Amino acid sequence: MTLKGDQIMQFPQEGLAREEVLRTLEEYRQTDGDWKHGKTWSLVYYAGEEITSLAEEVYRQYFHANGLNPFVFQSLKRIETEVLGMAADLFHGDENVVGTLTSGGSESILMAVKTYRDEARACKPHITQPEAVVPVTVHASFEKAAHYFGIKLVHAPLADDYRVDTAAVEQLITPNTIFLVGSAPQYPHGVIDPIAELSRIALSHNLRLHVDACLGGFTIPFIKELGGKVPAFDFELPGVTSISADLHKYAFAAKGVSALLYRNADIRKYQYFAYGDWPGGLFISPSATGTRPGGAIASAWAALKFIGRKGYLEITQSVLDTTKRLLAGIASIPELAILGEPPAGIFAFGSNQINVHALADHLEHKGWVIDQQVNPACLHFMVTPAHATIADAFVADLRLAVEEVKAAPEQPTPSTALYGLRTALPDPALVNQFIKEAYSRFMTEGGEFSFEGLL
Numbered sequence: 502m503t504l505k506g507d508q509i510m511q512f513p514q515e516g517l518a519r520e521e522v523l524r525t526l527e528e529y530r531q532t533d534g535d536w537k538h539g540k541t542w543s544l545v546y547y548a549g550e551e552i553t554s555l556a557e558e559v560y561r562q563y564f565h566a567n568g569l570n571p572f573v574f575q576s577l578k579r580i581e582t583e584v585l586g587m588a589a590d591l592f593h594g595d596e597n598v599v600g601t602l603t604s605g606g607s608e609s610i611l612m613a614v615k616t617y618r619d620e621a622r623a624c625k626p627h628i629t630q631p632e633a634v635v636p637v638t639v640h641a642s643f644e645k646a647a648h649y650f651g652i653k654l655v656h657a658p659l660a661d662d663y664r665v666d667t668a669a670v671e672q673l674i675t676p677n678t679i680f681l682v683g684s685a686p687q688y689p690h691g692v693i694d695p696i697a698e699l700s701r702i703a704l705s706h707n708l709r710l711h712v713d714a715c716l717g718g719f720t721i722p723f724i725k726e727l728g729g730k731v732p733a734f735d736f737e738l739p740g741v742t743s744i745s746a747d748l749h750k751y752a753f754a755a756k757g758v759s760a761l762l763y764r765n766a767d768i769r770k771y772q773y774f775a776y777g778d779w780p781g782g783l784f785i786s787p788s789a790t791g792t793r794p795g796g797a798i799a800s801a802w803a804a805l806k807f808i809g810r811k812g813y814l815e816i817t818q819s820v821l822d823t824t825k826r827l828l829a830g831i832a833s834i835p836e837l838a839i840l841g842e843p844p845a846g847i848f849a850f851g852s853n854q855i856n857v858h859a860l861a862d863h864l865e866h867k868g869w870v871i872d873q874q875v876n877p878a879c880l881h882f883m884v885t886p887a888h889a890t891i892a893d894a895f896v897a898d899l900r901l902a903v904e905e906v907k908a909a910p911e912q913p914t915p916s917t918a919l920y921g922l923r924t925a926l927p928d929p930a931l932v933n934q935f936i937k938e939a940y941s942r943f944m945t946e947g948g949e950f951s952f953e954g955l956l
């Protein structure tokens with residue numbers, strides 16, 4: 502959308518013809534990432550037309566349904582309970598496990614953080630400045646949640662294998678600590694934190710432990726079943742008190758649905774919000790949103806029921822096979838190195854010989870959408886079934902791009918400029934300020950995303 506760019510928008514006077522609406526949006530879509538053919542490595546999880554078309558049809562059936570009122574939409578309530586029950590079963594939950602479906606991983610995490618804050622207010626009222634100890638690699642939505650809800654996040658460093666250093670976690674616990682977090686796997690490098698050890702620490706310090714399985718919830722259990730080397734991460738560990746697992750990622754539901762599970766309802770009650778004095782009636786809402794889109798919730802039920810354990814095992818096997826080919830290809834390029842030992846389809850590679858931000862730009866020129874990371878500089882990949890047919894083409898382009906960067910190492914690219922600037926800025930608060938200003942400008946005026954002119 503351009504508010505001040507090439508076109509000042511006006512509210513439409515007369516409605517467009519249906520065909521015109523569809524045609525215009527199709528035209529707009531030409532600039533989007535080509536996820537269907539595996540050119541993107543994040544954001545979209547596509548497991549083929551058969552699954553997608555069913556999810557779309559169910560979404561259409563529940564297009565109007567609103568999970569805000571379970572008394573009116575009783576089928577949605579039933580669907581939500583059944584989805585949570587299926588997830589609890591997968592995560593070794595007993596009959597006490599309860600949960601909520603939310604709009605996504607961020608909302609699940611926001612709610613878990615709020616729940617633990619409110620529980621601590623009630624049960625540990627002497628704590629006035631609550632803290633949580635989290636790995637530095639914890640998803641940014643925890644930073645957002647801490648910011649929203651007034652929690653101090655204490656960041657624990659990583660061990661050499663990129664998993665959180667649990668000795669450091671234990672040392673960072675103070676009398677103000679109310680919960681710990683581990684990820685299964687963490688987003689930046691795809692490795693699973695030592696959740697069993699975090700569980701032990703949480704129990705011995707009387708702390709809550711949230712496991713962020715937004716990415717891994719619907720893939721790690723199947724990797725384990727396929728004989729993969731993955732550690733325990735769920736309710737079978739006695740210290741785990743909540744788990745977030747996104748249905749719109751590796752469960753292949755429509756965008757807008759995630760499961761948040763708690764060990765029991767005594768914990769979940771701190772998540773709920775009620776307001777009985779409203780002139781609009783008795784208000785009760787389980788999570789951050791009011792209206793809850795039925796389509797996304799129903800599509801999650803459809804995906805789990807349609808794919809089933811057998812289907813998820815097949816999909817997971819295919820993702821693992823593709824990942825193995827990609828990792829072997831990357832390992833055969835001497836300039837590149839995989840970070841840690843990622844067990845699933847999520848990984849990152851870096852280099853101590855070439856600038857990977859420049860490498861990313863060369864890959865982008867070849868039509869790939871590349872996610873870039875910092876501390877350390879690396880490129881990030883999440884493998885889905887859509888990548889099975891393009892893995893070899895990617896490795897071939899990667900090999901070429903490495904040679905291109907080596908041939909012109911001094912030539913600055915947009916990414917090296919942006920990331921160079923970002924690392925050169927000394928004050929993190931200033932960086933955040935610039936990111937917000939650059940984003941605001943990008944969203945309203947169009948053009949490139951850059952810090953130019955802000956310095």
Ligand SMILES: *Cc1c(COP(=O)(O)O)cnc(C)c1O
Binds near residue numbers: 608610642684716
């Ligand atoms: C995607 C993700 C989240 C946030 O989920 P959204 O659905 O994007 O809000 C949280 N944690 C991890 C590990 C994730 O991969």
